[in-house]
Amino acid sequence: MSVRRASGASRLLIGAVAVVLVAAAMGPGAGAPVTQAARIPCEHGGAPVTLDGAHLTIADVVAIGRGGACVDMPASAMQRVQQSFDVLLEAAREDKPIYGLTRGVGENKDKTVFPGGQITDEGRSLSEAFNANLLxxxxxxxxxxxxxxxVRAAMAIRLNAMLVGHTGVRGVVVQGLVDFLNRGITPVVPTxxxxxxADIDLLAHVGLALMGEGDVSYRGRTVPxxxxxxxxGLRPVTPFGxxxxSTFSSNxxxxxxAVFSTYDAGTVLARARQVFALSMEGLNGNVAPFLAEVQxxxxxxxxxxxxxxxxxxxxxxxxxSVDPARALQDPLSYRTFSQxxxxxxxxxxxxxxxxxxQLNSADDNPTVLIGAVPPPDAASQERAYYVDGNGVRGAVIPTANFEPLAWVLQLESLSAALAHVSSTATERILRLGTPEFTHLSRFLTANPSMIGYAxxxxxxxxxxxxxxxxxxGASLDVIPVAGDIEDTSTNAAAAATNLGDIAxxxxxxxxxxxxxxxxAVDLRLRTxxxxxLGRGTRPFFEAYRRVVPFLDADRNLSPDVARSVAFLQGPDDT
Incomplete structure (x- = not known):
């Protein structure tokens, strides 16, 4: 995807598609008091986005990522983080084999990191060394x-998932992510x-930066x-447990x-409606296929x-209005627009x-359940995951919740649908340049000596x-890795990137x-x-003409294309 979006922070989605996207993405506010520890001065100013593990929206992620919005957290969310960590520590005390805690990860899941029981200074040192080296x-x-x-969006999404309370991460890591977002410290993450x-190899670079290692983007520069x-004035995090x-095992x-690609796809679809309506007037098209009775x-x-x-x-x-020159049926690229x-x-x-x-769920493996007790009829294997001691109850259970196929398949479905949108738009362009369909000049020239839009x-x-x-599609390109234990995948980032590129x-x-x-409309108005023009097409046309003038003589069209793209990607001022 291009870098065009950096300054579009406050842009609202436009048109009816925008309404669908924002309405579906918005949820009620958490309403909980905000912990003062999370209120760090924000270099970007403005109201912070409150993260509570339950109400993060697409619009919020865009505001944090593109707009540089800061974040804060309700005290209840940090309480869940601590309770989740307490369950994890109790599992270690009870000598449970916990993936990523007392045991290694991946093919090394059979290796012991530190022995169970009361965590000694030696056990803590072993855990800290394991965590640092793992990152x-x-x-x-x-x-x-x-x-x-x-990267800002990824940190916000991961932070919000930690606040759900199923991760077992320590509060110091949570606070570290808050600090990064609110102080404008962005880890350099290769793509x-x-x-x-789970984006393990990428998100580990965020963990490195929390430890004070690797590079970050800070105040417009790349620095250690x-x-x-x-x-x-921040202290590096020493990872433990x-x-x-918890930092990198996430999507x-x-x-x-995917959030940005989806947001941009919504904007494209909203703009496509406006462009199509003006294209209909350029063609002198037949409105019959769009009448309510037909629909x-x-x-x-x-x-x-x-x-x-x-x-x-x-x-x-x-x-x-009836026009004898108007076709009874237009090309399919026009007639099928609504479909x-x-x-x-x-x-x-x-x-x-x-x-x-996805934004408001934990995709951790293992998952930590606060206060959980085994069902009365639970088998011994089920009961093995539960803990109950030192005033702590819960469970630490292996999962496959990191599998994102549900939304990856939908990314690919929307990619195909948007490719159809772009294909029919391409066909309409070709028809608009053809006198057989428009009864205007070839390539929409203003006079016979011009070359026009050829x-x-x-x-x-x-x-x-x-x-x-x-x-x-990319989700079926699977190569087993990690000693063949990770023998399926989805290529989620590739699928999301493809959608963004299509947009x-x-x-x-x-x-x-x-x-x-x-x-074409200008040529008709000349006659x-x-x-x-329509109630919507008239202001849209006039706003566009303030940016790109009528082609009354041949000129370099590359600047016109660039200005037209910027016009469509910018706010709807009509």
Missing amino acids: RVQATATGPPARVEI QGTVGE AATALRDE KDAL AYSAAV QVRAFPGQAAAAAAVRDELRGSFLY VSGSAEDDLARLVNLLQT AIQKIPADLSARNRRLAE DNTFAILAVELMHAAQ NGALP
Whole structure:
């Protein structure tokens, strides 16, 4: 994905798709008092986002990642963190074999880290050395560093999962993540080395930075983590217990990429409606396929919503007046817009719901259950995971909750749907440049001596082909690792990145369609200046023309494409 989004922090999702996305992503506030320990001065100012393990939204993640928003926590969330850690320590006292605590991880799960029973100074030293070394050896990611917004989002997502209370991490690690987010300290995290069964090798770089090792982005520069901690008066974390595993055994990085890709896909779909409506006027298209009576015959929710939005954009347009020159049936790329766009919107709504679950759940292995007691009929194997001593009850149970396939498959489904959106937009561009369909000049030239929009058609042709390849999916490309014990994967980060790239490409395709649509409308207005445009298309067209002027003579079109993309990615000022 491109780096275009860094300054778009306060941008709201637009159109009806935006309403669906934000409404599904928003939840009620936690309402709990905020612990003063979490109120660290925020260099970005503004109201902080309260994290409580239950109400984190897509909009919140975007605000923290892109907008630099700070975070705080209710006291009840930190209480759960401590209770979870207490259960973990009791398991160690009772000599339970706990993955990542008293035993190693991965293929080394059969190795003892420290003996059970009362934790001695020697046992603590062994645990601290194991945790520190585990972070060092797992921090093996490579490739270009992730954008700051992605790492900030990943830290916020991981922090919120810790606050659910199933992780067993210590409060000092939680506070360390809060400090990083609120002081503008962002670990440098390479982007290659995750197969989508927890982003272990990537997130370990966050753990390194908490220890004061590795590099961070700080005040616009890349500096050693130790330098940033010293300048902020912060102490490095000495990981202990299950701190290392709790820091990196998570899908927080992939989920962060997925959040931004989903957010951008929603914006693309909202903008696609506006561009399409203007494209209809450029074509002098037939509104029949979008009439409410027709839509009721086949009432798929997304399709009906897309058609209603098109009707709303075109309300009052000349397209509702009979024109003998208008085709009885337009090309399918026009007629099927509500079906194609609506299918993508249905996919988007499903993905938002799944990501909301991911953002407010713990995907740890093992999972810690506070206050749990075994069922009365529990077998001996079940009871082996429970603890009850020193005033602490609970359980530490191995899980596979790090498997993200539920939302990875939906990422791929939306990717395919968005590729269809971009493909039909590409076809509409080609039709707008053809007199047979528009009854306007070839390539929408303003005079016979011009070349017009001839060569520019290669942009959507190229990007649409790229989108088709990106939509082929990544989740089935599985290679067993870790001594064959990790013999399945999802490539979650790759799937999320693909969706983001498809969204970026679709912005560019829609930009070229917008250029064609506006040019065609201008040509029609030259013939009939009183031609009425739609209630939505008129202000959209006028706002666009303030950014990109009518093509009255051949010129370098690359700046027009760039300005058109920026217009679509920016706020809706219409």
